[in-house]
Amino acid sequence: MPAPTPPLRDAAVLLPLYRDDANQLRMIVIRRTDFGVHGGQLAFPGGKRELQDATLEATALRETEEEIGLPSAQVRVLGKLPPIVTEVSGFRIWPFVGHIEPPAQWRWQPTEIAEVLSVVVDDLLLPDARVTETWQLPGWLAPMAVSFYRVGPYPLWGASYHMVRTLLPRLVAGEWEV
Template sequence: MSELERRLRAALADTHLETPRAMVSLGMPEMLGRLFDATLLANLRPSAVLLPLIRRGERLSMLLTVRSAKLRSHGGQIAFPGGARDAADVTAVDNALREAQEEVGLDPATVEIIGYLDDYPTLSRFRITPVVGIVDAEPVLAIDADEVAEVFEVPFEILASRRNFVRKILSRDGINVPFFELQWQQHRVWGATAGMLWDLAGRMESA
């Protein structure tokens, strides 16, 4: 096991799915309460994503997807495999693993769940629980072209440092909302996906 993986496991060792779940802190302005007050947060639709780290020898790389341009929401953007919770999903882990299998064909039996990040609220009214897992083998993928246009990987050492992220501002409804962005080759990772990676990088730097 690499030193980076040891740090990752240490950073997530105390995380859990017990409620109440913490909400991620990204330096949101106080006025954002107009968009995410306590009542609204309680009514956000639960969802989950899988942050799948592929172990290649002594290195880890994060699997990401490019969403199909045919999708009504966030088409063409970078995302983790994931989506809304179904009635059959008992936990966020069930939710994340099911979606990863549906979208990219990742076998749940090959994924070791090692921890969780804080929940992430989105302007599209979802509350996302990020589930972090390690795949200890070359993944056999089967892409659902209706949902995913492409998959690619980013070396985890890039994602483990906040120095590789840029903080930007999105203006919406008179409120300046901060978000994070990371550029990897031709891919622009931003929004909720980059926000979750920013949270993970902060944990890595504190581990």
């Protein structure tokens, strides 16, 4: 008899969007520090739900302020995407899409965040932005095909990749006023 699967833990992230001075739609992505399970990877600000969080939206907003210093007053939540389940870490991640007023300078949590990146959304729509390669990572039994978006020198893959892949057609369709 297989061991019972532990229940999934809820987490939430914010996919922050804004228009720059040239009216280009941009998305904020963070690069995690080199420590931990997701060390060095690109992600969205967010984390696990805490007891004080009345809703998952509150989780996303709290974590965004903690990680990159963006107060919830500067975020207008536009909607949410379907949750993503991460089998490896045991989370059900709820992505919230938000229009933000970016600060003049980001104040990120240096123990968790190495870098805050502002990505031009149109760049993610270019034919060569989405790539599939075969990777062999520690802990994997065999090499696997991994799809990702190129964001500067970094791959945006895993749960974040799936969120962006779901988000882009909805942005192109004009679902939200950003």
